Amino acid sequence: MPVFDQALGRLGNDIAIDLGTSNTQVLVHGRGLAVEEPSVVAVQRGNGGTQVLAVGTEAKRMVGRTPENIQAVRPIREGVIADFELAEVLLRSCVERALAGRPLVRPRMIVSVPVGTTEVERRAIMESARAAGGREVRLVGKSIAAALGADLPIHDPVASMIVDLGGGCTEIGILSMGGTVVATSVRAAGDHLDRALVALVQQRQNILLGERTAEEIKLRIGRATPDEAAPAQARVKGRDLSTGIPRDAVVSSEDTVTAYRPILEQIVEGIRKALSRTPPELAADILQRGMVLCGGTSLLPGLDDYLRQASGLPVVIAEDPRRCTVIGTGELFDDPQTLERAAPQG
Numbered sequence: 001m002p003v004f005d006q007a008l009g010r011l012g013n014d015i016a017i018d019l020g021t022s023n024t025q026v027l028v029h030g031r032g033l034a035v036e037e038p039s040v041v042a043v044q045r046g047n048g049g050t051q052v053l054a055v056g057t058e059a060k061r062m063v064g065r066t067p068e069n070i071q072a073v074r075p076i077r078e079g080v081i082a083d084f085e086l087a088e089v090l091l092r093s094c095v096e097r098a099l100a101g102r103p104l105v106r107p108r109m110i111v112s113v114p115v116g117t118t119e120v121e122r123r124a125i126m127e128s129a130r131a132a133g134g135r136e137v138r139l140v141g142k143s144i145a146a147a148l149g150a151d152l153p154i155h156d157p158v159a160s161m162i163v164d165l166g167g168g169c170t171e172i173g174i175l176s177m178g179g180t181v182v183a184t185s186v187r188a189a190g191d192h193l194d195r196a197l198v199a200l201v202q203q204r205q206n207i208l209l210g211e212r213t214a215e216e217i218k219l220r221i222g223r224a225t226p227d228e229a230a231p232a233q234a235r236v237k238g239r240d241l242s243t244g245i246p247r248d249a250v251v252s253s254e255d256t257v258t259a260y261r262p263i264l265e266q267i268v269e270g271i272r273k274a275l276s277r278t279p280p281e282l283a284a285d286i287l288q289r290g291m292v293l294c295g296g297t298s299l300l301p302g303l304d305d306y307l308r309q310a311s312g313l314p315v316v317i318a319e320d321p322r323r324c325t326v327i328g329t330g331e332l333f334d335d336p337q338t339l340e341r342a343a344p345q346g
């Protein structure tokens with residue numbers, strides 16, 4: 001970054017953005033996390049075009065509860081932008097809230113994006129960020145950002161492994177000497193756990209649950225491994241598929257373990273694949289040092305135990321796992337050398 005821009009950076013408000021499938025976070029450099037909102041936009045579609053009704057928490061409350069002409073849309077699916085127009089609305093709204101009005105100098109922006117985003121998707125994110133007020137926009141890979149935010153020694157000549165388990169995808173990164181050695185993502189994360197639970201309850205009880213209800217069950221009693229000492233149950237409302245009438249479903253934490261297992265197996269498979277693509281010396285480092293977990297889904301009880309057993313590697317959960325990515329993205333403003341090398345991998 002030119003010296004002049006660095007001086008402007010100190011004057012203006014540099015911001016780091018994690019546009020996630022479930023949550024969008026905006027951090028103002030030097031001030032900390034400013035906005036954290038569900039990645040949901042509620043719109044009314046009619047003859048006059050699309051009208052935005054709500055963004056973030058308010059819009060998430062409407063998911064599954066809207067009449068026909070109103071939709072609560074999640075513009076990011078499986079980690080990638082599915083609705084460019086509404087992703088821009090989301091981004092712009094979060095940036096405006098973070099800056100609380102027009103700043104004197106247009107901010108520099110760093111946005112973290114998942115591995116495998118296409119050229120077209122990247123250009124769309126850059127354009128959205130500029131439309132939201134960005135002066136100079138940089139995109140960086142999520143893994144390197146998350147690893148920095150998790151305080152992994154990515155600059156050392158030793159391999160570190162970060163596994164970011166989000167809502168739409170799990171991204172696995174192996175880093176060494178300030179760069180990404182391997183980055184890969186698996187479409188198996190929090191949303192998939194919720195959908196698997198919906199399918200299990202439908203199959204066993206013939207009751208259809210909403211995805212939000214399935215997420216609530218996960219947050220209350222969901223587990224990756226059985227806990228014989230404290231079995232738990234949740235009573236929720238669903239729709240009886242033979243009568244069409246609302247009916248109570250009782251879901252146990254055992255049910256969640258069963259439903260989630262195939263999804264967790266896909267994550268383990270992804271970890272294996274990433275390791276198989278890692279040069280032997282670096283793979284040996286990982287065998288010894290293990291992996292660090294982050295992202296909202298890393299908080300699922302028993303997940304760390306499950307991954308430890310399934311992979312045979314040491315596993316720890318990062319401090320503040322839900323914010324690693326945005327924190328690390330912000331740190332890149334102070335680390336131009338790493339920023340140069342942090343461009344997302346195709």
Ligand SMILES: Nc1ncnc2c1ncn2[C@@H]1O[C@H](COP(=O)(O)OP(=O)(O)OP(=O)(O)O)[C@@H](O)[C@H]1O
Pocket residue numbers: 019020021022023024078079165166167168169170189190191215218219222294295296297298299300301322
């Ligand atoms: N305590 C918890 N236990 C289990 N799952 C949780 C917990 N807290 C949050 N989650 C889940 O974490 C997911 C959201 O995580 P996160 O905010 O890291 O995702 P994201 O960054 O928006 O998504 P992605 O990185 O896939 O684009 C949701 O599926 C949510 O249900």
Ligand SMILES: [Mg+2]
Pocket residue numbers: 018020021164166167295325
């Ligand atoms: Mg994420």
